[in-house]
Amino acid sequence: MTAIVEAVAHALIAIGAVVLGVFGSIGRLAGFAVVALRRMVTPPFYPLRLAEQMLVIGWFSLPVVGLTALFTGSALAQQIFIGGSRFNAASTVPAVTVIGIVRELGPVLGGLMVAGRVASAMAAEIGTMRVTEQIDALATLRTDPFRYLVAPRLLAAVLTLPLLVLVSNALGVMGGWLLATFRLGFNSSAYLATTVRYLKADDIVSSLVKAAVFGFIIALMGCFHGYYSQGGAAGVGRATTNAVVSAFILILLSNLVITVVVFGS
Amino acid sequence: MNPRISLAGVAKRFGARTVLRDVSLEVAAGESLVIIGGSGTGKSVMLKSILGLLRIDGGDILIDGASVRGLRGGALARHQARFGMLFQGGALFDSLPVWANVAFAVPGRSADRRAAAIDNLARVGLGAEVADLRPAELSGGMQKRVALARAIAVRPAILFFDEPTTGLDPIMADIINSLIRRLVSEDEITAITITHDMTSARKIADRVAMLYQGEIIWQGPVAAIDRSGNPFVDQFVAGRAEGPIAMAVRRA
Numbered sequence: 001m002t003a004i005v006e007a008v009a010h011a012l013i014a015i016g017a018v019v020l021g022v023f024g025s026i027g028r029l030a031g032f033a034v035v036a037l038r039r040m041v042t043p044p045f046y047p048l049r050l051a052e053q054m055l056v057i058g059w060f061s062l063p064v065v066g067l068t069a070l071f072t073g074s075a076l077a078q079q080i081f082i083g084g085s086r087f088n089a090a091s092t093v094p095a096v097t098v099i100g101i102v103r104e105l106g107p108v109l110g111g112l113m114v115a116g117r118v119a120s121a122m123a124a125e126i127g128t129m130r131v132t133e134q135i136d137a138l139a140t141l142r143t144d145p146f147r148y149l150v151a152p153r154l155l156a157a158v159l160t161l162p163l164l165v166l167v168s169n170a171l172g173v174m175g176g177w178l179l180a181t182f183r184l185g186f187n188s189s190a191y192l193a194t195t196v197r198y199l200k201a202d203d204i205v206s207s208l209v210k211a212a213v214f215g216f217i218i219a220l221m222g223c224f225h226g227y228y229s230q231g232g233a234a235g236v237g238r239a240t241t242n243a244v245v246s247a248f249i250l251i252l253l254s255n256l257v258i259t260v261v262v263f264g265s
Numbered sequence: 266m267n268p269r270i271s272l273a274g275v276a277k278r279f280g281a282r283t284v285l286r287d288v289s290l291e292v293a294a295g296e297s298l299v300i301i302g303g304s305g306t307g308k309s310v311m312l313k314s315i316l317g318l319l320r321i322d323g324g325d326i327l328i329d330g331a332s333v334r335g336l337r338g339g340a341l342a343r344h345q346a347r348f349g350m351l352f353q354g355g356a357l358f359d360s361l362p363v364w365a366n367v368a369f370a371v372p373g374r375s376a377d378r379r380a381a382a383i384d385n386l387a388r389v390g391l392g393a394e395v396a397d398l399r400p401a402e403l404s405g406g407m408q409k410r411v412a413l414a415r416a417i418a419v420r421p422a423i424l425f426f427d428e429p430t431t432g433l434d435p436i437m438a439d440i441i442n443s444l445i446r447r448l449v450s451e452d453e454i455t456a457i458t459i460t461h462d463m464t465s466a467r468k469i470a471d472r473v474a475m476l477y478q479g480e481i482i483w484q485g486p487v488a489a490i491d492r493s494g495n496p497f498v499d500q501f502v503a504g505r506a507e508g509p510i511a512m513a514v515r516r517a
Contacts, residue, residue: 129358133352133353133356134358136313136316136350137352137358139316139318140348140349141369141415142342142370142419143369144342
């Protein structure tokens with residue numbers, strides 16, 4: 001009987017520790033986000049750091065995001081054509097492709113690609129700075145690490161992701177158009193006219209809102225996990241993995257929430 | 266007269282592990298204090314607590330009579346601006362050239378900051394030719410000197426040195442020790458150095474304190490270190506494996 005009570009007590013302690021750990025992490029992340037947001041909108045600012053980060057996040061992500069959109073747009077058009085042909089709706093290819101790309105695949109795949117590329121790099125760089133005491137050094141050099149390291153990355157990601165997703169959307173639609181006209185026998189001008197007719201302003205706005213939210217999530221996860229990394233090279237490796245995995249999950253979750261809120265009714 | 270730095274009953278815990286138990290210590294203005302002690306005894310934690318990088322759990326830390334406890338935001342930044350620190354690994358910013366590292370906290374136009382950096386590099390015996398190199402292109406000793414130049418560039422009132430000679434050959438270590446001693450003497454800087462290196466301690470210190478198991482177990486003038494009458498200090502100074510000090514396994 002005593003053994004059973006002890007086993008139950010140990011199980012409850014373990015569950016309690018996990019719950020406390022989860023809530024502790026959520027609280028620490030929320031506190032980090034609040035401080036980072038406050039530093040983002042109050043001086044002093046570091047415009048050169050912002051420009052540098054916009055280049056790193058936006059310009060250098062363009063090839064991977066653009067190619068992803070182009071290939072996915074083509075594959076999507078092919079699948080819609082095959083599926084639509086089963087019930088004589090192959091002509092829906094341009095309309096469904098543009099809606100699918102702009103509302104969902106452009107921002108989500110763009111966000112995931114940037115998360116893989118940027119969140120990991122941010123976590124690795126800031127994590128290395130943490131374990132080599134460079135972040136402590138910043139504090140002794142009259143520089144707030146949040147303003148110098150975190151705020152420019154957050155702002156740069158929020159500003160550049162929508163621009164990246166705009167390009168991604170255009171290339172995704174172009175991928176569908178290329179496949180449809182050169183392989184599936186669609187008339188080029190009719191395809192484009194249908195695309196424009198079915199594309200609404202709400203689709204573009206929701207796409208850009210999603211992109212800005214994904215940008216915030218990517219930079220927040222990269223900076224947060226890097227900032228609190230510990231335990232040398234292994235700790236930086238863990239921070240990098242955690243940054244990418246948590247950014248992926250939060251991007252997919254926030255995409256679902258935004259989609260339900262904007263289009264659910 | 267108030268001491269420049271005063272620690273009274275300082276305690277610091279990380280979870281269930283107590284690193285600083287009851288640290289009380291005073292450092293006068295212009296004095297060079299060296300803290301000795303084995304790995305994991307809390308020396309770096311003590312310096313970071315004084316800087317306000319770590320929050321203490323008990324006691325108080327006073328700088329010129331003003332408490333450090335509870336400082337936040339601008340007040341904490343103003344407190345930290347009074348210090349310069351040479352970190353154990355240098356903590357130079359990899360992405361910046363040497364001159365930008367040295368002039369990092371120096372205000373003004375780029376050309377003026379670069380000139381100030383070259384002046385400070387000269388103070389630590391480095392020429393202008395290293396100004397445009399990256400930290401990774403420098404030897405360990407040169408990195409330490411660049412980090413020292415960065416720490417003194419804004420003329421801080423208080424300087425901390427965390428293991429300044431670790432990983433250096435004896436000649437380079439002596440060069441660094443001489444630089445630190447000269448800075449403290451000429452600029453009347455208040456300095457705290459933490460080290461395992463007794464050669465370094467004898468050269469840098471006006472006074473020595475020993476930290477063991479989170480407490481200051483002995484302090485006195487550097488000249489008295491060999492006749493402290495404390496078996497822990499004697500063992501550490503002599504570098505003997507046998508004695509009352511049980512080597513800590515975990516890192517503080």
